[in-house]
Amino acid sequence: MKSNYSKWYHPYKPAKEFNKRAAYFSMEFAIHQGLKTYSGGLGFLAGSHMRSAFDMKQNVIGIGMLWKYGYYDQGRNHDQTLQVNSIEKNYSFLEDSGLEVEVRINGNGSVKVRAYVLKPETAQSAPIYFLTTDVEGNDYLSRTITDRLYDGNDDTRIAQSIILGIGGAKIVEALGGADVYHLNEGHALPAFYYLRDQGLKKSQMVFTTHTPEKAGNEERGGHQLNDFGFFGKKLSNQELKKETIDGGLLNYTVSALRLSKKANAVSKLHAKVSQDMWKDFKDTAEIIPITNAQNDGFWQDVGLRKAWQKKNGKTFKEKKVELKKELFDIVLDQTGKLFNPNVATIVWARRFAAYKRADLLLHDLEQFRQLVSNNKFPVQIIWAGKPYPTDHGAIETFNRLVHFSKHTSNLAVLTGYEIELSKKLKTGSDVWLNTPRITREASGTSGMTAAMNGSVNLSTNDGWIPEFAKNGKNCFVLPNIDHTLPEWEQDNLDAIQLYKILTQKVMPTFYDNPVKWQQIVFKAMEDVSPEFSSHRMARQYYEEMYS
Numbered sequence: 001m002k003s004n005y006s007k008w009y010h011p012y013k014p015a016k017e018f019n020k021r022a023a024y025f026s027m028e029f030a031i032h033q034g035l036k037t038y039s040g041g042l043g044f045l046a047g048s049h050m051r052s053a054f055d056m057k058q059n060v061i062g063i064g065m066l067w068k069y070g071y072y073d074q075g076r077n078h079d080q081t082l083q084v085n086s087i088e089k090n091y092s093f094l095e096d097s098g099l100e101v102e103v104r105i106n107g108n109g110s111v112k113v114r115a116y117v118l119k120p121e122t123a124q125s126a127p128i129y130f131l132t133t134d135v136e137g138n139d140y141l142s143r144t145i146t147d148r149l150y151d152g153n154d155d156t157r158i159a160q161s162i163i164l165g166i167g168g169a170k171i172v173e174a175l176g177g178a179d180v181y182h183l184n185e186g187h188a189l190p191a192f193y194y195l196r197d198q199g200l201k202k203s204q205m206v207f208t209t210h211t212p213e214k215a216g217n218e219e220r221g222g223h224q225l226n227d228f229g230f231f232g233k234k235l236s237n238q239e240l241k242k243e244t245i246d247g248g249l250l251n252y253t254v255s256a257l258r259l260s261k262k263a264n265a266v267s268k269l270h271a272k273v274s275q276d277m278w279k280d281f282k283d284t285a286e287i288i289p290i291t292n293a294q295n296d297g298f299w300q301d302v303g304l305r306k307a308w309q310k311k312n313g314k315t316f317k318e319k320k321v322e323l324k325k326e327l328f329d330i331v332l333d334q335t336g337k338l339f340n341p342n343v344a345t346i347v348w349a350r351r352f353a354a355y356k357r358a359d360l361l362l363h364d365l366e367q368f369r370q371l372v373s374n375n376k377f378p379v380q381i382i383w384a385g386k387p388y389p390t391d392h393g394a395i396e397t398f399n400r401l402v403h404f405s406k407h408t409s410n411l412a413v414l415t416g417y418e419i420e421l422s423k424k425l426k427t428g429s430d431v432w433l434n435t436p437r438i439t440r441e442a443s444g445t446s447g448m449t450a451a452m453n454g455s456v457n458l459s460t461n462d463g464w465i466p467e468f469a470k471n472g473k474n475c476f477v478l479p480n481i482d483h484t485l486p487e488w489e490q491d492n493l494d495a496i497q498l499y500k501i502l503t504q505k506v507m508p509t510f511y512d513n514p515v516k517w518q519q520i521v522f523k524a525m526e527d528v529s530p531e532f533s534s535h536r537m538a539r540q541y542y543e544e545m546y547s
Helices: 041-055 154-174 190-197 222-228 237-243 252-259 268-277 302-309 313-335 365-372 392-405 419-427 446-452 487-512 514-528 534-546
Strands: 022-026 029-032 035-037 060-065 073-076 082-085 095-104 110-118 128-132 180-184 205-208 219-221 249-251 262-265 286-289 344-349 379-384 411-414 431-434 456-459
Touching (some): 022 041, 022 154, 029 041, 029 128, 082 392, 095 154, 110 154, 154 222, 180 190, 262 268, 268 286, 313 411, 313 419, 313 514, 344 419, 365 379, 365 487, 379 392, 392 411, 419 446, 456 487, 456 514, 487 514
Parallel strands (some): 180 205, 205 262, 344 431, 379 411, 431 456
């Protein structure tokens, strides 16, 4: 029997305002704990987008990759430090769409690409087609292309972009084609080159840029990419010169901006940063702000939501204590520490990267020890997050926190930071700590889902925060500093303010003025939704990008 998903299909009639067919390409989709096709924020964003597309009956499909080993499974060595594990994943709930295409890679003949679909009713999302090269008939090397998300081998990373881009575009063609092709970050850039050669208009291609970080704006030698088949055909030297910059480099973001009708940054501040970053390159698309968002129906605890809607502070606090106990069971299981649900609990949880400064609290150890040993205002602190497996600096930070916290009863470092743990940390925390260096965090959506669950943001004024923050009323914000200062000086200034705000504002309010604390919690929940709900974002994509 032929699958419904071998043609463009939704189990609902698309809403008239969202009838245009849109194919959304993303290297990551975080749609459920049991489907490990993501590493972090990019995937969480894409997953919320697909959930809102389903809720709103949008004519959208997702195109992603079926990672055989996922990103990695985060474990511990014998001394509790980070261990990177690769464990094979199998998903019996994905349906074979019956669609298979071929893509040429590195001049070595064709590689077969097969599409498996996550049906909408399985996870309450738009259909998502996951591509794999682990297909009978491919040689061993070809079958390993889709083994690991963000593989450390450069050639494999290029091949992955070709599979997602050209392979994905061919799958969409087999489904009947789309009106709009949307790249969520530059990983699938080969799609735009392939589609251009198929005669698609620039008006059908749009692009989301996600980060000002160099590592997130990939750049490789044009000749290397040309030999690999990145452009879908062999470009002449003259053609290649038109695509490259800086003496022969191809910057994925610059190329995507040149090939797109329109592009978006993921916050208002990020739009300004992006416009400035790419202003010297000609013929690039306009970059507009469409701030990232998350699906509150998926991320927000129902009990907390009901208590907030009724403005019942007593019920809310009772539910929060219950949720803290659930989180603290995980803390006990992983670390042997028994946390107290009546104590203010701070969480720092996201991808470990240098600019996010997971260890900013430890900048002045004397002040930090005073903070964590204060009997009047007791505190518990949890860190969680996955460093990139070859980012040795980030792994060193993770391990430093492990060693520092190991024998301190109110500090914990958790492993396994995926969807379920992320939910537990947001529902079970009182304060959500966010410490990126200013202008470096494009959006930072973890704080949105924290606010949805009554965890008060304490943050530098970066990413989405300037659009949300009412300092002292719905969150606490560190004063702006000069982001052009040397990094060590930025860290010193921010650390001074962080200790000051924690000891003079956050902790005294939590303990001495619980009525005001509850007002801050409810105000944050009121302000975060619907403005930072992915329903708003999904609508904005149609109205401002796809129209």
